[in-house]
Amino acid sequence: MPHLDDDQLEGVRGWLIDRVHEHRLSPTQRRVVQHMLDSMPQVAFASTIDMAEAAGVSQPTVTRIATALGFTGYAEFRNAARDAVLSATPPAAAGAGSTSATTPGAALAHERQNLRTLEATISSDAMRRAVGLLADSRPLGVVGLRVSAALANYLGYLAQRIMPDVHVLDDASALDDGLTQLHLDGATTLLVFAMPRYPAATVRALVRARELGMTTIGVVDTPLVPFADLIDVRLVAPVGQDLVFDSHAAAVTLSIALLEGVAAQDARRTRTRLEAHEERVGEWEHRTP
16 A cells, blocks of 8 residues: 655545535535545555445445445445555645645635635625515515524524514424415515425425415525526525535525625614614623623
8 A cells, every 4th residue: 555645645635525525425424435534545445344344334335425426336436546546646636735634624624615605696686686675575584494494593583683573484394384474474575595405395385485476585505406496586605515514604604694785775773673682682691790
């Protein structure tokens, strides 16, 4: 087995990271890939049995990871990894100059890139249209299911500080009733967070919103989501895929930018509501004696 210096090792890891970024992996698969990154270059010469035992998963799981990365099977993956190790070519050097692929440092580097990508969304006509639609809808409905529920509740919590009537719908079983009530109460816009993996109920909510005549705004990870035709205004916030679970830093930043725009639409209302909130802060904020 060849000995690789640090730069060569980073190059080989970069080769695998590039494959991961090109394909969608489950959290379990990402955990195994992290083990592969830690085990470079040995993984390029390991059997499925060795890899499964070392990572604490089944052999079929290892094989599925290889196919998920675009190979016909583990043998082809191992041959490609072996070629990368033996040649130690830094096209893999796509990874060169970045922080270690196995640490959160690499994830932070890619998050910075995601945030730079977000600049195009925030300065777009779609963003300006979304702000106007959100500001004009009363009440405002915000949908987020499963992992997207955290994003919906985050925006909803802060939106209530500057808007008079905000409803967060994060329960799939009550979604249809909630959408119907929003419509009856006069809602004209529905904001939907749809991060991978996309719940079927989220897509049904978009269909229902269309039936009710509401304009849909979707915060999505890619403009190519399979239900793009159900979204009137698409706002793209890329997800970080380097660690076991997705990172939604871009979506959080986009949420704050949306609220900033909404706040500016009615500055007097915003000021009045924020001042009223500040008057109550002393009742719950912890203060050092």
